[in-house]
Amino acid sequence: MGRNKRKTVSPLHKDGGKNPRTADVDDDGSSQAGQDGDGDVDVITDLKEFIRSENARNSKSLAEEIRRHNDERMTALETSLSFALTTNETLAKRLGEVEQRAQQADKNYRHQAERLAVMEEQLDQLQQREMHGWLVFSGPATARVPRSSRGEDTARQLRDLIQSLMNYDLDMSQIGEVQRDERQIRVHFTTVAAGSDRFFLVRNKTRLRGTGLYIRERLTPFRQWLFNELMKLKRNSLISTVFTREGTVFVVTSQHDRPRPVRSEAALERLWRHLAEQSANQRIEASHSPRDALF
Known part of the structure; x- marks a missing residue:
């Protein structure tokens, strides 16, 4: 009895392959592919084609x-960059706004x-103008004037002290x-004009050297500070x-220098810098001066 043959399609081409390959299969399931193995080659080809299509997809x-x-x-x-x-x-x-502000x-x-600074200078000038008529007497010699509750007694005792030290009679009406x-x-003189007692005392106060009595003008706190700072420089030579003269502080840096206010x-800071530069130059000159040769 002859066998009935049926067509079988590769599972790789069930979904509409362009060239489906078939194999003749007997009713009992045996393949009639032939002795040269064409069926196996077709399966491998289909598998490669499937792999290529999957890879492409x-x-x-x-991508x-x-x-x-x-x-x-x-x-x-x-977005981040923006x-x-x-x-x-x-x-x-x-x-920029902060810098401008x-x-x-x-x-x-x-x-x-x-x-x-201008207001402080103007205020200082007004204060010094009010102190213009005042003189300050200090030093060990003032101990000879006993402390008294009455100003006129102190004035008379100061007059006697000036008479003994300077041989000058103070006019009590000017005190x-x-x-x-x-x-x-501290004494306030009613007149400061030339020829007055105050004028005489200020102009001739150097005659009191060695007597223990010192006379100076009464200064504002700021001018007194300037004077004290300059006195430190003087004590350090x-x-x-x-x-001081008429409330203005003057300094003389050397014997050949003229007074400068x-x-x-x-x-004051400019004076400090000038003295520092002068001292440095003197040290440099001293270092370059010839020295006694050693024999």
């Missing part, structure tokens, strides 16, 4: 996924400092207010002398 999907991911990253990066640029521009603008504040501060403490006597702290 997977490669396309992977699309990578491209989409890169696009998302680029978008996020552009935000950073905007932030930097805002910060730069605010920094700081410059304006510094300008205002300098202006106010200049105005304050106004008298103040006394443990260390000094850095300047020749310091004195010191009216401000800036002038």
Whole structure:
């Protein structure tokens, strides 16, 4: 009895392959592919074709996924960069505003400092003008004038002291207010014109050297500070002398120098720098001066 044959299709081409390959199979399931193994070759070919198609599809999907991911990253990066640029521009603008405000504040501060310095100078001048008629007597010799509750008694005793030390008679009518403490006597003279007692005492106070009595003009706190600082320089032999005249502090740096006024702290600082440079130059000259040769 003859066998019935049926066509079998490779499972790799069930889904509509272009060239489906078939094999003749008997009713009992045996293949009639032939002795040369053409059926196995067809299966391998179909498998390769399937793998190539899957690889192509997977490669396309992977490329699309990578491209989409890169696009998302680029978008996020552009957004971050745009935000950073905007932030930097805002910060730069605010920094510029802060710098302008700081410059304006510094300008205002300098202006106010200049105005304050002018006001302080004007106030100092007014105070010194009020103290113009005052003289201060100090030193060990003032101990000879006993402390008294009455100003006129102190004035008469001071007159006697001046008479004994300077051989000069004070006019009691020119003496106004008298103040006394443990260390000094402050006297206000009613007139300061040339020929007055105050004028004579200021011009001839050097005659009191060695007597233990010192006479100086009454100064404002600031001018007194300038005078005290210059006295420190004199005690250190850095300047020749310091004195006051009509409330102005003068300094003489050397015997051949003429008096120069010191009216401000800036002038005092300039004097310090001048003395420092002078001292440095003297040291340099001394180091280069010829020395005795050793034989």
